Amino acid sequence: MDQEYERRLLRQINHQNLPSKACLTKSLGAACSPVSVKSGDRFIPTRAGSNWSISFHYANENCRSPSQNYKAKDAGSDTGKDAVAYAALLRNELLGAGIDSVPDPHGDDRRHAVLTQDSRGLFRYTVHTKRVPFDSDNEVSPYSLSPLSNKSHKLLRSPRKPARKISKIPFKVLDAPELQDDFYLNLVDWSAGNLLSVGLGACVYLWSACTSQVTRLCDLSVDGDSVTSVCWNERVKTPGGGGLNSHKLESALAWNGEQLSSGSRDRVILQRDVRTPPSAERRLQGHRQEVCGLKWSPDHQHLASGGNDNKLLVWNSSSLLPVQQYSDHLAAVKAIAWSPHQHGLLASGGGTADRCLRFWNTLTGQALQSTDTGSQVCNLAWSKHANELVSTHGYSQNQILVWKYPSLTQVAKLTGHSYRVLYLAVSPDGEAIVTGAGDETLRFWNVFSKTRCTKVQLKRQQA
Numbered sequence: 316m317d318q319e320y321e322r323r324l325l326r327q328i329n330h331q332n333l334p335s336k337a338c339l340t341k342s343l344g345a346a347c348s349p350v351s352v353k354s355g356d357r358f359i360p361t362r363a364g365s366n367w368s369i370s371f372h373y374a375n376e377n378c379r380s381p382s383q384n385y386k387a388k389d390a391g392s393d394t395g396k397d398a399v400a401y402a403a404l405l406r407n408e409l410l411g412a413g414i415d416s417v418p419d420p421h422g423d424d425r426r427h428a429v430l431t432q433d434s435r436g437l438f439r440y441t442v443h444t445k446r447v448p449f450d451s452d453n454e455v456s457p458y459s460l461s462p463l464s465n466k467s468h469k470l471l472r473s474p475r476k477p478a479r480k481i482s483k484i485p486f487k488v489l490d491a492p493e494l495q496d497d498f499y500l501n502l503v504d505w506s507a508g509n510l511l512s513v514g515l516g517a518c519v520y521l522w523s524a525c526t527s528q529v530t531r532l533c534d535l536s537v538d539g540d541s542v543t544s545v546c547w548n549e550r551v552k553t554p555g556g557g558g559l560n561s562h563k564l565e566s567a568l569a570w571n572g573e574q575l576s577s578g579s580r581d582r583v584i585l586q587r588d589v590r591t592p593p594s595a596e597r598r599l600q601g602h603r604q605e606v607c608g609l610k611w612s613p614d615h616q617h618l619a620s621g622g623n624d625n626k627l628l629v630w631n632s633s634s635l636l637p638v639q640q641y642s643d644h645l646a647a648v649k650a651i652a653w654s655p656h657q658h659g660l661l662a663s664g665g666g667t668a669d670r671c672l673r674f675w676n677t678l679t680g681q682a683l684q685s686t687d688t689g690s691q692v693c694n695l696a697w698s699k700h701a702n703e704l705v706s707t708h709g710y711s712q713n714q715i716l717v718w719k720y721p722s723l724t725q726v727a728k729l730t731g732h733s734y735r736v737l738y739l740a741v742s743p744d745g746e747a748i749v750t751g752a753g754d755e756t757l758r759f760w761n762v763f764s765k766t767r768c769t770k771v772q773l774k775r776q777q778a
Contacts (some may be wrong), residue, residue, distance in 0.1 A: 496753025
């Protein structure tokens with residue numbers, strides 16, 4: 316064998332056995348450039364492990380600073396919406412995604428998510444079909460000089476929803492001296508007659524949202540007692556006729572027509588018909604510790620109860636034993652709310668050791684979703700007009716959060732209370748809420764809108 320040829324052959328073999336250099340790239344992160352495999356004088360690129368959709372997304376993400384990424388993902392800002400529209404446009408032209416409307420980041424429909432992974436390959440074979448006759452309403456003219464596809468034109472012409480803006484400043488603040496900082500009490504409620512009831516120390520006060528007049532309803536100091544819970548009967552629009560009920564021992568109250576359910580530290584739930592003698596009361600036993608949350612379903616058929624034993628129980632109107640029991644929470648369950656939009660949907664929140672919002676389908680007994688809020692969940696309330704809910708929190712952030720369901724995206728975060736936000740009530744028109752805390756203040760916020768409900772109802776009627 317020729318010695319020169321032998322040296323060239325050995326040099327080539329040694330070169331191929333050297334470890335390949337690490338792929339260094341700043342713009343694509345984990346997505347490296349194609350690896351080159353040298354075989355003699357041939358260059359063969361290998362793209363087997365490439366995912367072009369993910370690489371394209373990472374390139375856009377890593378080219379910006381963290382603050383810019385945060386702004387781009389803010390669905391409430393115009394910059395964020397422009398970024399979503401631009402990403403959808405690029406996916407149409409480069410990947411053939413077929414997106415014809417700007418996705419709503421807070422929307423419930425996830426079929427048009429812009430930045431989700433695409434399982435299809437970048438290059439694929441398609442069968443060309445016969446061209447559909449030109450339609451001026453749905454298709455771009457064949458004589459158009461625009462390089463964009465029909466879907467991209469529809470995307471650019473699609474109407475943009477105005478940004479949802481929720482004021483982060485309360486529109487009214489009231490002093491509430493002696494408002495107790497006790498997680499197990501329920502001292503604020505808002506009636507259908509626009510009267511706000513508040514338990515302060517041994518007294519119950521009424522505040523009119525129409526006239527701002529304050530009235531003292533009762534004083535229990537003579538008996539040495541204090542108010543632990545207040546609750547309006549939805550069927551009564553005035554404070555007379557037993558519409559408001561306050562109890563000394565019961566920490567949770569819930570009306571169901573003329574029946575009043577109450578839970579207390581003795582672990583028992585009592586059901587009384589206010590038209591009959593007290594001896595006719597029913598006793599529901601299922602909790603092993605104090606009952607701190609009670610809510611009747613909108614159809615008045617089921618009662619949900621939460622206790623300090625970390626249990627969430629569901630009762631029907633006839634049984635003395637719970638028909639369902641949920642044990643996923645790791646702390647006391649005070650926050651309970653039935654959805655007015657979906658039959659059988661129940662939301663609950665756990666205390667400091669749990670911090671989670673959980674959703675349940677009481678028709679099937681299945682757990683649906685959960686999310687960690689980062690702090691103690693004190694109260695929950697659904698919007699009457701949209702598929703949203705508001706939660707108030709304690710340790711350690713003392714915030715108020717507005718959530719979109721079922722995406723569980725945060726629509727707004729409100730702060731202002733310096734103590735745990737232990738009390739929550741919704742106005743009769745469903746637009747405003749009032750929150751109370753141990754800082755002895757009541758704060759009023761505009762968080763929901765009735766216009767959203769009108770649009771949804773019109774769409775349902777048209778369908």
